[in-house]
Amino acid sequence: xxxxxxxxxxxxxxxxxxxxxxxxxxxxxxxxxxxxxxxxxxxxxxxxxxxxxxxxxxxxxxxxxxxxxxxxxxxxxxxxxxxxxxxxxxxxxxxxxxxxxxxxxxxxxxxxxxxxxxxxxxxxxxxxxxxxxxxxxxxxxxxxxxxxxxxxxxxxxxxxxxxxxxxxxxxxxxxxxxxxxxxxxxxxxxxxxxxxxxxxxxxxxxxxxxxxxxxxxxxxxxxxxxxxxxxxxxxxxxxxxxxxxxxxxxxxxxxxxxxxxxxxxxxxxxxxxxxxxxxxxxxxxxxxxxxxxxxxxxxxxxxxxxxxxxxxxxxxxxxxxxxxxxxxxxxxxxxxxxxxxxxxxxxxxxxxxxxxxxxxxxxxxxxxxxxxxxxxxxxxxxxxxxxxxxxxxxxxxxxxxxxxxxxxxxxxxxxxxxxxxxxxxxxxxxxxxxxxxxxxxxxxxxxxxxxxxxxxxxxxxxxxxxxxxxxxxxxxxxxxxxxxxxxxxxxxxxxxxxxxxxxxxxxxx
Amino acid sequence: xxxxxxxxxxxxxxxxxxxxxxxxxxxxxxxxxxxxxxxxxxxxxxxxxxxxxxxxxxxxxxxxxxxxxxxxxxxxxxxxxxxxxxxxxxxxxxxxxxxxxxxxxxxxxxxxxxxxxxxxxxxxxxxxxxxxxxxxxxxxxxxxxxxxxxxxxxxxxxxxxxxxxxxxxxxxxxxxxxxxxxxxxxxxxxxxxxxxxxxxxxxxxxxxxxxxxxxxxxxxxxxxxxxxxxxxxxxxxxxxxxxxxxxxxxxxxxxxxxxxxxxxxxxxxxxxxxxxxxxxxxxxxxxxxxxxxx
Numbered sequence: 001x002x003x004x005x006x007x008x009x010x011x012x013x014x015x016x017x018x019x020x021x022x023x024x025x026x027x028x029x030x031x032x033x034x035x036x037x038x039x040x041x042x043x044x045x046x047x048x049x050x051x052x053x054x055x056x057x058x059x060x061x062x063x064x065x066x067x068x069x070x071x072x073x074x075x076x077x078x079x080x081x082x083x084x085x086x087x088x089x090x091x092x093x094x095x096x097x098x099x100x101x102x103x104x105x106x107x108x109x110x111x112x113x114x115x116x117x118x119x120x121x122x123x124x125x126x127x128x129x130x131x132x133x134x135x136x137x138x139x140x141x142x143x144x145x146x147x148x149x150x151x152x153x154x155x156x157x158x159x160x161x162x163x164x165x166x167x168x169x170x171x172x173x174x175x176x177x178x179x180x181x182x183x184x185x186x187x188x189x190x191x192x193x194x195x196x197x198x199x200x201x202x203x204x205x206x207x208x209x210x211x212x213x214x215x216x217x218x219x220x221x222x223x224x225x226x227x228x229x230x231x232x233x234x235x236x237x238x239x240x241x242x243x244x245x246x247x248x249x250x251x252x253x254x255x256x257x258x259x260x261x262x263x264x265x266x267x268x269x270x271x272x273x274x275x276x277x278x279x280x281x282x283x284x285x286x287x288x289x290x291x292x293x294x295x296x297x298x299x300x301x302x303x304x305x306x307x308x309x310x311x312x313x314x315x316x317x318x319x320x321x322x323x324x325x326x327x328x329x330x331x332x333x334x335x336x337x338x339x340x341x342x343x344x345x346x347x348x349x350x351x352x353x354x355x356x357x358x359x360x361x362x363x364x365x366x367x368x369x370x371x372x373x374x375x376x377x378x379x380x381x382x383x384x385x386x387x388x389x390x391x392x393x394x395x396x397x398x399x400x401x402x403x404x405x406x407x408x409x410x411x412x413x414x415x416x417x418x419x420x421x422x423x424x425x426x427x428x429x430x431x432x433x434x435x436x437x438x439x440x441x442x443x444x445x446x447x448x449x450x451x452x453x454x455x456x457x458x459x460x461x462x463x464x465x466x467x468x469x470x471x472x473x474x475x476x477x478x479x480x481x482x483x484x485x486x487x488x489x490x491x492x493x494x495x496x497x498x499x500x501x502x503x504x505x506x507x508x509x
Numbered sequence: 510x511x512x513x514x515x516x517x518x519x520x521x522x523x524x525x526x527x528x529x530x531x532x533x534x535x536x537x538x539x540x541x542x543x544x545x546x547x548x549x550x551x552x553x554x555x556x557x558x559x560x561x562x563x564x565x566x567x568x569x570x571x572x573x574x575x576x577x578x579x580x581x582x583x584x585x586x587x588x589x590x591x592x593x594x595x596x597x598x599x600x601x602x603x604x605x606x607x608x609x610x611x612x613x614x615x616x617x618x619x620x621x622x623x624x625x626x627x628x629x630x631x632x633x634x635x636x637x638x639x640x641x642x643x644x645x646x647x648x649x650x651x652x653x654x655x656x657x658x659x660x661x662x663x664x665x666x667x668x669x670x671x672x673x674x675x676x677x678x679x680x681x682x683x684x685x686x687x688x689x690x691x692x693x694x695x696x697x698x699x700x701x702x703x704x705x706x707x708x709x710x711x712x713x714x715x716x717x718x719x720x721x722x723x724x725x726x727x728x729x730x731x732x733x734x735x736x737x738x739x740x741x742x743x744x745x746x747x748x749x750x751x752x753x754x755x756x757x758x759x760x761x762x763x764x765x766x767x768x769x770x771x772x773x774x775x776x777x778x779x780x781x782x783x784x785x786x787x788x789x790x791x792x793x794x795x796x797x798x799x800x801x802x803x
Contacts, residue, residue: 198761198765199761200760200761200764200765200770200771201760201761201764201771201775203771204770204771204772204775356791357562357791357792357793362699363559366558366588367558367588367589367618367620368588368618368620371620390792392759392761392792398762399765459780459783462783463779463783466782466783466785467783484772495780496773496776497776499775499776499777499779499780499783500772500773500775500776500779502779502783503760503775503776503778503779
């Protein structure tokens, strides 16, 4: 007797249909085999299925069982074939029919219950794409799957429940999307800008970075507040729209980063990998390529603290994704593309001991050490960082004195409003192009969209001479001043915008 | 390309001031174009290896005024104040003498090779009492300092720690009865304590280039445009100059004091920076007072 159950296979974020063919032969020695290029996780499925069935109180058929995962030349990975395989076997032993237009997805526990399984969102999206009406997923993953509207998501708790459902003894009610009740506007900001005292220039740099999508480098002594500033960045970025939310959630779903019961991700991701991270950990990799930190930071912020402690090879691998907003990982068996459009925030100490230019502590480094350190900090990736800012240690006493009068610093929400409108302006400007923000402009587009008047050009030329700016820095200053002008809702770039942009030129200190 | 040679103590071209001390080098090795005229009017400049932004600015201000007046600047070619002094002298078109702590064929520290080449190209010289490519040693630095002190009628100490090579040089200068000038600095800075000590013990305090030039019977030939006189395009950012005239501050502090958004202050200060009205060193902004007053 041959039963066919539909399931799915992932390759990065793309999906293909998998037919799970379960054959329970009338003759032959009792065996249980899974074929169709299963990896270890899939092959172990047979032990899980067998034990789960027995623990559910079903006598496991002592017959020759063959499970084929078709197409047979695609490597299969993941523990979620447990449910389709179990469903196939059960339909034979328990005598029920598996209805058409259904998809099964989920990992079994040995006691016969279903576990939270990564990739439920991708499976649901696939079902919708294939016009499959019903999908059966573990109860804990159902919330994630309901994000995709237009299909019925059946949350399954145990195999026993599934059996009685198919035997029409009990009902399983399709899950409803909980996220639809959660309003986008109610997202709590983790670190509010108003909580950060002082650091006015660094905060302004964050605002410009958020508005134009510029990458940012902060240098400052330990304890100056670089990490806190970076953590405040996601809170001032415009809220994720539905499409962006789905993009982010897909990546998190495929890598198992959505907690049980979790749903659509509404807040901007913030990732801060430690500098001992491997190259595969940062950009993604593995023989069955997994997304790296850069993809998990998609549409959010990638914060690299102690930037120059990262191995050179790891940092170099960032170049392509920073430029293109996505990264293709090619392996012999598959080629996978993950999106990676994020704002890079790098932080570094100004010297090896960390206290150069510090007002409270003396630097103990020699010139040689400092110049060697600086050399490590430079390189091609630094060319892709538009904004450079120094973060000095805030002198609490001085600050408290000067803060007696003026009002509290602005809240993230207020800054976000400015940024959102600056982004709108950019969106309108680049409506005919493939880019969305000023930071993405290449030379051709800079020439096309940015016209400087004579006064501004004169200032810029004068500045590039007295600050000895490179040609690349010159263009960066133009891009930054465009963003500053957008923040000020000024159509023209004025000299004051250029003058402010020059504050963030590289190589000061 | 780089000429090298040796001057014997018996030679008439041997620097006369150096000959007067009790233990002058028997042979003085040099690199560059030897011209005994370079030693006729000299000022020795020493300071901390770890000079602060303040020290850097003072070095630039004083040395440029001294250099422009035609006085040769003698220093030790170490990084920090020494390098700043040599660099400024070369940049102002003046002459400078580097007294090396190592064999004459060696450049120490190595990473300042470009400065070394630039100096020699501009008719300045490097000298040493050691031949060949001898490595510098702990004891060669203080020995070298006696030459720096001896070569000039006056010694300018920009910044010095309480136990520092600059103070060793100052002790030699005292022994040789040279005039000692010391630059006052904030007492919170460890590299201003040595100079404060010198002043306490009777060194001449320097507050402007004329203090030094007066010793040589000169005065600073240029009147610097006063930072506050040009009203036109800077009038908008006058508040920055006013705030900075009290003390050097970071941009955040300036904005806070002026009660203005940092975006506006940043914009204003960049214009002042381009206009050379303020100087940026080590994360702080200083008012550019030129060489007239430091």
